[in-house]
Amino acid sequence: MKAVVVHGANDLRVDEVPAPRPADDRVTVRIVYGGICGSDLHYAADGQNGPYRVREPLVLGHEVVGVVAESVAGAPKAGTPVAIHPATPCAAAGAAEPTGLHLRPGTYLGSASTEPHTQGGFAEILAVQPAQLRPLPAGLPLRRAVLAEPFSVALHGIRRLGERVRGARALVSGAGPIGALAVAALRHAGAAEIVAADLRSFPLKVAAAVGAGTTVNLAEGGEIEESAFDVVVEAAGAVASLGAAATAARPGGAVLQLGMLPSGPVPVAMSSVIAKELTVFGSQRFDVELDEAIALLAADESLETVVSHEFALDDAVAAFACAADSSRSSKTVLRVSADPQRKP
Template sequence: MSETSVALPRTMRASVLRGIRDVAVEERPVPGPGPDEVLVEVTAVGVCGSDVHYYEHGRIGEFVVRSPLVLGHEAGGRIVAAGSDVPAERIGQRVSVEPGVPCRRCECCRSGRYNLCPEVRFFATPPVDGAFCEYVAVPADFAHPVPDALSDDAAALLEPLSVAVWAGRKAGVGVGSHVLVAGAGPVGLLVTQVARALGAAEVVVSDVDAGRRGLAAELGASAVLDPAAGDPVEQGVEVDAFIDCSGAPAAVRAGFRAVRRAGAVVLVGMGADELPVPVSLVQNRELEVTGTFRYANTWPAAIVLAGSGAVRLDRLVTGHVDLEHAEDALAPDPRQRHVKLVVQPRAAA
């Protein structure tokens, strides 16, 4: 049973990936929230590189699209119904959806590292449907209330901001840190802003695209580098932490060399499955090298960072499409040079 303050339709529209480069809008039943769930009317969904990868290739590593799949995991919206165990006053709240629901029982969950739960059900990761649709049902505690100061777009983009918060934590970024970020795509630009908000004294951003370098400078980078002009060390860079958001093997190799003794290397970008590691450098400098897998317990910090204006989420948004044109966001015109596209399944009233 659920409680609701509005009359809900029986069906909804959903943008469905039916095969490689094959997307169509279908009518599907509106999901009913379970006892501990809420039903969210989706107002904005950011388009992630993983969505594009599934669209173009039908798989990411071991995750293969074997049946029709709804993409989209960066979602925000408004609660329109609540399960029997959820306070009715939550109906009407604007929320950001945390898209990975863990089992809450395994060792990883109990230790607070629920992002590593082997049974996690993550939006838009086969076979779990995502949020390119009008309504989603999620556990109530994974629908995070957002302040009125945040736009619908920003509520959705708290998900990639959480990736950046997690990367900053893994890198040990703090007051006075010197940080190198490779890649000025959406996550790299968010890592840049998070590092500044955490008190970094210097954030150097490297990217091959002049426009992205300019945006990084606008959003807080103290210096920007063109890799074509030489690697970071050749350009005088030495840092406490290197955070790779590019996935480019050349950028990773160059970044390692720029890290001081006892520094940190954090690999966020997804590129080659295997990379050569400069083992002697890691050993001689005692570098800490780690990857990241999503995030855990990041939404409260992300909401504060975005709500305070320390991180400018709306500045990343360069275009919107409706549900019928979601495929245009998965295969955008390269001449438009978008940073972040947002799908609006149900535009806010």
């Protein structure tokens, strides 16, 4: 079968790889769409994502949806459209624990964090455990459902902010795919006003389409009000953006670090955090939000705006170049195999 494989820095290929030979307790899924994430881009460009370096050929992709090909007892039957939780079932089970199961060590599709690496979902067939599958509701297109994993990340982060979101004046700094989905998550959580800021006009248009009432283009002279927001979501993954977030938050407000910052120490104006008694939240992937993400995607057609480009699997290199250019793209997806819902 074909798969998108990274062999090292700037060495991304569409390879022929062996199809999985699943164990008796595995379900095979024919992957239809896969969304390109920032971690995929880092692996492709740098050969590593944070501290995790590619040491063997790695099939990328963890934002994947498809159709069950061969099932097992207790799993959705063949032909069922499904989203796939990319973590091991222990992280997907959702048992109540104070820390959340997603913070425990485990595997994640398309990750070099384990030895051997955990191969990902940008492949024509993927074998997973039944607990990783989420059947999709009737009427939810697979192309929109591919947002389920990143939307879960945004929902988890906004959930970390708690009740302070309802009725809040909120700022999202960075309007890429995660930022846009954070805007939608804030809207669904009851934020009264949402402002999105970015250096590019294209992502700001997407943010406006999913719920940002005001957009600020920082590259064109737009400015963010100081000490004016109840909650600020840093979604750019930029150190300067984190500093701006602390400046924008009102006294007693909260900052959510949703974007991934570089590993190692980063300079932060802690004086603002101290003087304004800010609460700073971290957010790591997601825990039990996948079902909520799927339900909201089924109910909210505006979210499809986040999917800006679609490429065939054979054009993966061009797709990655598109995904890396935020001036013209939001969420770029790979069409791994034929979409059974799409009319000829």
